[in-house]
Every structure is written in structure tokens, then in C-alpha cells.
Amino acid sequence: MMQINTRKQGDWMVYAISGRINGITAPQLEASLRGSIDAGELRIAADLSSVQCLGSAGLWVFLAALRQLGGGEFRLLSPTESVREVLDISGFANIMAISDSLEG
Amino acid sequence: MRVKFWGTRGSLPVAATAGEVKKKIIAALEAANGRQFTSNSEIATFADSLPFAVVGSFGGNSSCVELIGASEEHVICDIGSGARPLGHAKLAAYGPGKPQTYHFFVSHLHWDHLMGLPFFVPIYIPGNRIVMHGCHPDLEAAVRLQMSAPCFPVDFSQIGATVEFDILEPGRDYEIAGFKVRAKLQLHSGDSYGYRFEQAEKSVVYSTDSEHKLENRAEQHTFIDFFRKADLVIFDTMYSLADAITVKADWGHSSNIIAVELCQDAEVVRLAMFHHEPIHDDAKLCSLLDETRRFEEITRDGRAPLEILSAYDGLTVEL
Ligand SMILES: [Zn+2]
Ligand SMILES: [Zn+2]
Numbered sequence: 001m002m003q004i005n006t007r008k009q010g011d012w013m014v015y016a017i018s019g020r021i022n023g024i025t026a027p028q029l030e031a032s033l034r035g036s037i038d039a040g041e042l043r044i045a046a047d048l049s050s051v052q053c054l055g056s057a058g059l060w061v062f063l064a065a066l067r068q069l070g071g072g073e074f075r076l077l078s079p080t081e082s083v084r085e086v087l088d089i090s091g092f093a094n095i096m097a098i099s100d101s102l103e104g
Numbered sequence: 105m106r107v108k109f110w111g112t113r114g115s116l117p118v119a120a121t122a123g124e125v126k127k128k129i130i131a132a133l134e135a136a137n138g139r140q141f142t143s144n145s146e147i148a149t150f151a152d153s154l155p156f157a158v159v160g161s162f163g164g165n166s167s168c169v170e171l172i173g174a175s176e177e178h179v180i181c182d183i184g185s186g187a188r189p190l191g192h193a194k195l196a197a198y199g200p201g202k203p204q205t206y207h208f209f210v211s212h213l214h215w216d217h218l219m220g221l222p223f224f225v226p227i228y229i230p231g232n233r234i235v236m237h238g239c240h241p242d243l244e245a246a247v248r249l250q251m252s253a254p255c256f257p258v259d260f261s262q263i264g265a266t267v268e269f270d271i272l273e274p275g276r277d278y279e280i281a282g283f284k285v286r287a288k289l290q291l292h293s294g295d296s297y298g299y300r301f302e303q304a305e306k307s308v309v310y311s312t313d314s315e316h317k318l319e320n321r322a323e324q325h326t327f328i329d330f331f332r333k334a335d336l337v338i339f340d341t342m343y344s345l346a347d348a349i350t351v352k353a354d355w356g357h358s359s360n361i362i363a364v365e366l367c368q369d370a371e372v373v374r375l376a377m378f379h380h381e382p383i384h385d386d387a388k389l390c391s392l393l394d395e396t397r398r399f400e401e402i403t404r405d406g407r408a409p410l411e412i413l414s415a416y417d418g419l420t421v422e423l
Contacts, residue, residue: 023321055403056345056361060318063349082402089395090361091346 021058111186163417187220
């Protein structure tokens with residue numbers, strides 16, 4: 001339903017997520033992100049280029065990560081068209097850093 | 105069963121500003137595009153062809169929704185400023201010679217949900233019977249307070265109708281005016297209550313001034329049960345999801361995203377967006393409706409489509 005692959009890219013920890021982030025899968029993503037943050041990661045990016053479906057449960061996980069990172073950085077990478085629409089409709093596009101690459 | 109919306113605005117009644125009226129006139133003139141009209145009826149037909157945001161309006165009265173069922177007794181959710189035109193309509197229909205019974209179901213005691221009562225003319229007519237149903241033990245005290253000096257010139261003790269207060273217990277089924285009614289506690293400052301009404305195999309849920317915490321999934325399940333297979337859910341969509349869980353967290357309201365998700369999970373037939381943010385003009389509320397429909401489409405995932413409308417003052421929905 002949802003798969004997570006993590007990789008280090010410079011000082012970023014990149015979460016490549018695929019599938020659906022919903023009420024069932026979100027807790028797994030949340031636990032994994034919290035683990036990385038607890039382990040001291042300061043810059044985390046969620047690569048959404050293979051995410052087909054995103055709802056409030058996933059958005060909540062992103063907000064939780066952003067808050068837990070405090071002075072660190074959380075970024076959403078390359079959302080698909082429909083996920084980008086959800087980010088706009090929910091107002092998350094106003095409170096999250098969204099970009100197509102880690103530069104800039 | 106029919107549902108008529110008399111007031112759909114959240115927090116405070118509003119009126120269209122001069123700027124909004126001008127925007128509508130400009131949009132109408134642009135749409136006319138130099139066209140010639142030979143009669144008033146041609147103008148009216150053209151006006152009717154314009155988009156809702158140009159020719160229509162969501163209106164600005166605060167919460168008041170009428171449920172029209174099989175009983176001759178009137179059933180109304182909340183007594184916001186929309187109760188004023190509702191009272192006038194009832195007076196026009198029944199006149200002072202025909203005593204009526206009005207059942208009000210009060211979600212909570214905030215101003216915007218009670219302020220219409222002193223302007224609901226049937227309360228001044230002897231012979232009418234008003235029954236106020238609610239779950240707040242201080243319902244009567246709040247109603248009396250609002251109609252007492254120095255808040256209002258007519259004291260509650262001077263109204264002509266008889267008034268009864270009926271304190272309901274959440275989670276229990278009641279038979280009132282031909283409806284099966286059940287109340288549910290909601291998260292809101294000072295508590296609020298949603299109501300589920302059922303009659304002749306049709307069901308309506310009135311759920312406004314209700315915040316949903318994303319971290320509390322168990323609470324969300326209780327709402328899915330409360331909304332289950334309803335023909336219409338009237339839902340507080342005042343804020344965007346991002347606002348509702350950040351800058352406006354604990355303000356007691358919800359969003360279109362949560363509305364759609366709860367209704368999808370509960371297999372609801374139709375969702376009415378309600379308790380509109382006073383700052384939004386008609387164009388903004390129309391674009392929020394479009395976005396909400398789009399979100400439902402994106403997240404439908406093989407389920408039956410959820411029909412979505414945005415309630416406006418004067419709208420009647422047939423179930
Ligand atoms: Zn309200
Ligand atoms: Zn309120």
C-alpha cells in the first residue's frame with residue numbers, strides 16, 4: 001500500500017515514498033520520520049513523486065515532522081499533480097516548503 | 105423530507121460590501137458584452153444565466169436551518185440571525201390566528217446561534233408554543249440573558265408565546281415532531297452538540313461548530329458512526345485544513361478536507377458546506393466549493409461519489 005525508501009543526499013535524509021498515505025499507512029511513516037529526527041537528522045525531504053493519494057492523515061504526519069524538526073528543515077519534493085492539488089486545497093502549500101529539487 | 109437553509113454564515117452575520125456589489129456588476133456587464141435587450145424579461149433571463157457568484161449570493165445570516173417533515177410542527181436547528189426571515193415567512197404563511205409549535209434544536213449557546221430569537225416574531229404572538237431542545241443545562245439561562253436589560257429592550261418574561269425548555273441527553277434517541285432525534289457531543293469551546301434526524305428512511309445530520317483533531321482518530325470514528333449513510337450532512341467547513349490545525353487550532357471549527365473524509369468513510373450521500381467564514385465573499389465560497397468537489401474526486405478511490413453543495417441562505421434541499 002505504501003513503501004518507504006530512505007537515502008542520504010548530502011546533509012539531507014530523503015524519504016522516497018510510494019503508494020498511498022492514508023489513515024492506515026500514515027502511522028508507519030510517522031514512526032519512521034520520528035525515528036530519523038530522534039536519531040539527529042536535521043534536514044528531511046519527503047519525495048512525493050510516486051505518491052498517488054494523500055489525505056489528512058498524511059498531511060498531519062508532515063506537519064508533525066515539521067514541528068519536531070524545530071530549527072531543522074522539512075521539505076516536500078516533486079509532488080504528483082493530484083498530490084499538489086491536495087496541498088493547495090488543504091492550505092498546506094502555504095505552510096510547507098515544496099520544491100522539485102533539494103537545491104535552493 | 106426537505107431542508108431549508110435560512111442562515112449559513114459562521115460567527116457573525118455579514119452583508120455584501122460595496123466593493124463586492126461593484127465586482128458583480130462589472131462581471132455582469134462583461135458577460136453581457138454589448139448585447140442589446142428588448143424587454144425586462146430578456147434581462148431577467150440573461151441574469152439567470154450568469155454564474156451563482158455573479159447573480160446569486162450565499163447571504164450573510166448566521167446559523168438557522170429548517171427541517172420540513174411530515175409533522176405540522178416546525179423543526180429548526182439553531183436560532184441565528186436567519187431565524188428573523190424564517191419568522192417572517194411563518195407569519196406570512198400562518199398569521200396570528202393560527203397558533204403554531206416551533207421546535208428549536210440548539211447546537212450551543214454562542215451568540216451567532218441564538219441571536220435570532222428576539223427577532224423571531226412568532227415568539228411575541230400569544231398561542232404559539234416554542235420548545236427549545238438542547239444539551240446545555242444552562243440553555244434557559246442563556247436565552248433569558250440575551251433577552252434582558254441591558255442587552256435587549258424586551259425582557260424574555262414579556263414575550264407572548266409559551267416557551268418550554270427540554271434538556272436532551274446525548275446518545276439517546278428521542279421522538280420529537282415526527283423525527284427520531286439523537287444528539288452528539290462535539291469539540292467546541294463550552295461544548296457543542298450535533299443532531300441526527302431521521303424520518304421515513306431519510307436522515308440529516310446537523311454538525312456545526314465542531315473541531316476534529318487529527319491526532320484523535322478514535323474520536324473521528326465516533327463521527328463516522330454518527331454520520332453513517334446519512335442522506336445529508338451539514339458540516340462546519342469554516343477554515344482550510346492547514347489553518348484549522350495550526351493558527352486556528354482550538355478555535356472550534358473544521359475544514360472541507362475533514363468534511364469530505366468523514367462523509368466518504370461514513371458513506372454519506374450528500375455534504376453541505378456550512379458555517380461560512382464571514383471574511384469570504386461569494387466568489388471565494390464558490391471556489392472553495394469547486395476545490396472541495398475536486399478533493400472528493402481525487403480521493404474517491406472507487407467509492408460512490410459524494411455529492412457536495414455549499415449551503416446558502418434560501419437554499420432548499422429535497423431528500
Ligand atoms: Zn458558530
Ligand atoms: Zn460556537
